[in-house]
Each structure stands twice: as structure tokens, then as C-alpha cells.
Amino acid sequence: MRVFSGSSNVALAGEVAAYLGTQLGAVTVKRFADGETYVRYGESVRGCDVYLIQPTAPPVNESFMELALLIDAARRASARSITAVIPYYGYARGNSKARGREAISAKLAANLLTRAGVDRLVTLDLHAGAIAGFFDVPVDHAHAAAVALPYLASKAIPRGELVVVSPDIGGVSRARAFAARLNDASLAIVDERHGPRGGGDAALIGDVAGRVAVVVDDMIDSGVTVCRAAEVLRAHGARSVLAFATHALLTPPTVERLRAAALDEVIVSNSIAVPAERTFPGLTVLSVASLLGESIYRIHRSN
Incomplete structure (x- = not known):
């Protein structure tokens, strides 16, 4: 098991790692001058079960893209499995098409994470429970x-x-x-x-x-x-x-x-x-x- 944190809520991720009797793994996250995000793992994850803790909290777009890149980097580094732990799932309010010509953002976000290579999700109090069904991978929906x-x-x-x-x-x-x-x-x-x-x-x-x-x-x-x-x-x-x-x-x-x-x-x-x-x-x-x-x-x- 390897536990890593994005930049969105490092304090919570550290508490989770302590509960599990481990430490957060080394990962580099930085922003280029034009706003692009760069991520790199500082240790091998080959053959490991990787758990990425990253709420997609404000700034939502940056947090979401950072999570997608962390998933992609872990997949390309030959992780055995990748579980995204998303305490707050952004874009969840767009879970249905209430009016014509609207995007269903919760479904699109689910598709993007799945295509990035996530194997499983753990999340907390989704805005609508049905969002768990937007994913084609297992979702563990916990409640605070x-x-x-x-x-x-x-x-x-x-x-x-x-x-x-x-x-x-x-x-x-x-x-x-x-x-x-x-x-x-x-x-x-x-x-x-x-x-x-x-x-x-x-x-x-x-x-x-x-x-x-x-x-x-x-x-x-x-x-x-x-x-x-x-x-x-x-x-x-x-x-x-x-x-x-x-x-x-x-x-x-x-x-x-x-x-x-x-x-x-x-x-x-x-x-x-x-x-x-x-x-x-x-x-x-x-x-x-x-x-x-x-x-x-x-x-x-x-x-």
C-alpha cells in the first residue's frame, strides 16, 4: 500500500495515513507560469496498490486536473491498482439535465477519471447518490x-x-x-x-x-x-x-x-x-x- 496526497487537503491526507500506520508518499506537484500542472512521484509505485487522496475542492478545476494527472502518472508508473479517495467530489451539482443544452458535469468528470486509469473511488456524501452509478468502476460512498x-x-x-x-x-x-x-x-x-x-x-x-x-x-x-x-x-x-x-x-x-x-x-x-x-x-x-x-x-x- 502507498498513500499519496494531492495539494488540496494535505492535512487530512496526513491524518488518514497516520490512521493507517503509514506515511504519505513523496510526490511533486507544481504549476508552470502559464497555469499548467506538473506531477511526479518521488518513489517507485511499481506493483503497488496506490491510494490518492485529493478532494476536488476550490479551485475545483485545478484540483480536478491535478487528480487526473496523479492517476495517469501512477498508471504509467505501473501501479497495480489506483484508488482515488475524493472526500469532496466537485461538479456533483451537475448530475442531471434540468434544462435543454446543459452539460451533465458529474458524468463527464466520472468519465475523465475513469479514462485516466482509476480502478476504484472512495468518496464522501455525494450531492446525489446516483452519481456513484456514473462510474464504470467500483465506488465506495461513505457518509460523514x-x-x-x-x-x-x-x-x-x-x-x-x-x-x-x-x-x-x-x-x-x-x-x-x-x-x-x-x-x-x-x-x-x-x-x-x-x-x-x-x-x-x-x-x-x-x-x-x-x-x-x-x-x-x-x-x-x-x-x-x-x-x-x-x-x-x-x-x-x-x-x-x-x-x-x-x-x-x-x-x-x-x-x-x-x-x-x-x-x-x-x-x-x-x-x-x-x-x-x-x-x-x-x-x-x-x-x-x-x-x-x-x-x-x-x-x-x-x-
Whole structure:
């Protein structure tokens, strides 16, 4: 087994390697003056099972191309197998053709990685589970709920006082699965179809009055969806509002928006590196290193 990291989230990759009892392999990644990416392995990978850890996080295009080059270099260096560990899979929002003449970017990205030579993928909380079917190689789809649930359980919130909330209609399946694993907690839904985009006030389906509401989503990008959900929940009497999202994109000015929101705590994972300038009081970052490390271990041991 050889574990390597791209430049997107070296800290997480180092944690994963430590969990596996190994060290990150040597690899050179650099940019030419015109923006092109160059990669080279600093050690032999001939006959090895190679695991490449690289979330395709912002800048997405650079991260994605770097991953494709790492896969190609490993294949040309005669690696026995190549597993791409992609904690955050960029371009996942383009998973269907909602309007005419649109690209299906999630499928194109899958095709590019497969053609580059990847043998298997490990990823975390895809924007849509069906994306796993876009690949013609095995995909292990892990869920950060495995680390979020113990954290929430440590708060010892009585079962009857906890409600899991989907911030929109599209996330109901995700929230329902989360609630089922959280002692079968109650479920509520913020229906934005009647909100700012659809005219009138957003509707709330479910009862949150006097309870602790946990808004569950796969990512926080602009933060508008989760902040709007928090407003609706407070207006309907929620005692406390928490938010959990796996991927912390936190595109500016999201941090300022979250600071000003009616949220008591924002919980995210380190699937995407969160720089110091994007941290704030009330932000909790949970590590998914053990989750990814265990996935790699079981794949390698065929367990």
C-alpha cells in the first residue's frame, strides 16, 4: 500500500495515513507560469496498490486536473491498482439535465477519471447518490454522519426535544436517513417553494416549537439555504438551531452570513480544508480521517 496526497487537503491526507500506520508518499506537484500542472512521484509505485487522496475542492478545476494527472502518472508508473479517495467530489451539482443544452458535469468528470486509469473511488456524501452509478468502476460512498452522530449524541439532547430538518424539498431523503440513525428523531422540512423564490413565506412542515433543530445538508456554499432555514425555524419557535453539513465550501461572504445567522452552532467536516480566516466562534470541524482510513483499510484487506 502507498498513500499519496494531492495539494488540496494535505492535512487530512496526513491524518488518514497516520490512521493507517503509514506515511504519505513523496510526490511533486507544481504549476508552470502559464497555469499548467506538473506531477511526479518521488518513489517507485511499481506493483503497488496506490491510494490518492485529493478532494476536488476550490479551485475545483485545478484540483480536478491535478487528480487526473496523479492517476495517469501512477498508471504509467505501473501501479497495480489506483484508488482515488475524493472526500469532496466537485461538479456533483451537475448530475442531471434540468434544462435543454446543459452539460451533465458529474458524468463527464466520472468519465475523465475513469479514462485516466482509476480502478476504484472512495468518496464522501455525494450531492446525489446516483452519481456513484456514473462510474464504470467500483465506488465506495461513505457518509460523514458516522462522525456527526456521536458528536450530537455527546450533547445528550433528550430524544423528544430533537428534530432533524431538511432545508429544502430536495434534501428530504438525506435528512430522513440522518434522523433514522439519530435515535429515529422527528423530521421537519422547510419548503422554500413558497419562500423568496416562489413568493410568500417559506412553509415549515413539522413541529419545532421548543425543540433543538438540526439542519442537515451535504454542503454549505453560499450559506443562503441554511441561513434561511434557521430564520424559519426560529420564527416557528425552535429553542436552538444547529446546522450540519459535510462539505464546508464557505465561499465568501458565507462566513459573515453564518456569523449573523440565527444559528447556535455550525458543524462541518474537514473533507475540504477550512483555513483559519474562515473559522469563527460557533464553527465546529469534525475529522473524517478515521472514516476514510477505515474504508481504505477494508478495501486493501478485501474486508
